[in-house]
Amino acid sequence: MSSTVFKLKLGQVLRYLVPVYAVYGFAVLLPLCIAFIYSFYNDAGSTFVGVQQYVKLVQDSNFWISFKNNMVVVVICVIGQVGIAFVIATLLQTKFLKMRALHRVAIFLPVVLAPVVTGYLWSLIYNYRFGILNWFLGVLGKEPALWLDSPGTVIYAVSIPLVWQYVGLYLIIFLAGMQNISSDIHDAVEIDGASWIQKTIHVTLPLLKGVMQVALLLCVSGTMKTFDHIFVMTGGGPGTNSMVMAQYAYDNAFVMSRLGYASTISIGMIVLSTIVVSLVVKLTGGGLRNE
């Protein structure tokens, strides 16, 4: 019975969705296809060169440096965003905490900031002369540090704003998930005398597996295409030490005027991101179908 109702309405529902699909096709799929086509052309977009650009991409050390940097950012964000968000979420569930709403709002607030604003904010925080971090080091009697100029550490420095900005998003996701865990389970565990850590590891974490998978997926796929923060803070510099794939594609398209190659990089980005994301899905226990 219910299935026939659904079938009858399906056509109508999908018809209402036509504008959405049209916009999606026009704004997402079409440019993607065009980029794919451009990636087989030379940099002026005038002659077909086959897979030549792809051969160049595979041999391009700058591209692989960008990919490596991307992976560093992904690892930091997975630990930072998802990890810290989970810890904070469990803390927010405990009974000792006062002013729960205030904490939630304060942690969620950065999520609504524009990434460019976050980037500027943090480049001020990192500033060598009047940044708050170096002021703090000065108070402690230490030498000021070059946060965004040291080639070895700049990639960590530009990752922290990403963590800072999006930790609130995952916090909300985890809080929503935790509210779905029946309080009976918690009560039972507490009667059995489990400590907070035991409760978190053995009860909350397994019950949040599905939510955790979604959070990881969002975090990894979002971080693979990160651009705005790094563009504002360092522009990929110094040298190529904070270059990520999206920044490299931007540089090629709009600074170096190599449109064909920039398209190739974007396609390379999609391929690598898909591989990484599917690896993550595999590692966290095979797909979301069961949920």
Place this chain on the structure above:
Amino acid sequence: MKRKRFIQSTLLAVLALIVIATTGCGSNGSASKGADENSGGDIGLTFGHFRVSKDNIDVLFGDTLNQFRADHPNIKIKEEAVAHDPYRDRTTTLGASGELPDIFMANGSMILDFASKGYVAPWDNVIKEDTAWSNDFVDGAFDDFKVDNQIYGVPVKMAAVHTIYYNKAIFKEIGINEFPSAWEDFKKAITTLKEAGYTPIGMGNRSSVPVGSTVFSTLADRVTGTNWFNEVKSGERKFTDPEFIQALEAMKELIDLQAFNPDINSIDEGQGEALFYNKEAAMHISGSWFLPRLVREAPEDIAANTGMAFFPAIEGGKGDAHAVAGGGGWSYAVNARLTGEKKEAAIELIKALSGEKFAVAQKEISEIPARNVANYDESKLSPLANEYSKMLEGISYTPVYDIRLKPALVKTIYQGVQELLIGASSPQQIAEKVQSAVE
């Protein structure tokens, strides 16, 4: 069955939408083009430029444009103006899709890119025919816009892309009364400044362009000489030649002396200028465009104590010390698809923006016009500007890397110089990387 039909109709709807959207844009474009050509005598021209601020030159540009409009009521100029930095991006993007305005400002690097794609019209015939207009241009003014011996742009002005602005008071304080005229003395001055607790050279280089353009282009020419550059551009020589590696090593000498502020790569140009203004840095290296800004913005005691100089000669170098990287820089270019009276109107407009009258006015607001002007009012210039224009008399201009080379190569070289600044690569490694970008 029903489902199949539904899918078909949906697909059709999507297709129709896309077709309407794309042809909609297309017919719009051709309609406006048609209107331009058929509306009885009216000539429509689009003009892409970056003269949008309240700076003197931008006001002069606007006034000239309005005067031209009043003189030619049948020519309708539609301005597509955005500020300088976004203008660069915008024009590169428009160039990538071949949708450039009828007239637009283009720098040498863009001309190089567009000429090879056939987007810009050559000027050689116009220059030959109208000698009254073309004769008074400064020697080499058109050099930046030459591709295969054809000229594709008319210079907007001349610019020196390197000038050391130094604080005379600080130099006196450490016992140097005259700006060093030898490379070794210059290095000694840097060491002394460093010991006295000053940042010898304060700059901002986040985009990697400032140091590459205003420091390295001139420094490299002192070592390699201009001939080497021309030969490397035509492919006879390589960036892995000892000349270029020596140039990078000269740069490295300055870096090893800690001549630059340590946070140079994380701050932008404006923040670098502030170091010079607040006496933290004894020198600031920039182009001729910094001078009007210095006169306007700097604290009074800084402006009064500012001296100007160029890099001294480097022993064993092949370059002329009485030279500075610079040239036309930006030019007015005409879209290659213009024909007939539209093209004539475009040429006339550009002549108005590069003629004698405009050049005199340019000179009087402390700009360096692209043509020789004799009859201007010297009293209208600030003392610093007068001093600067005397300094530039008889100087020869050497190539600016980011104007003469293709954008992709420029980025590689400047990024290399930035890597040198942070000590991440050796001169040899950078030279190899740059050479591989050529191939």
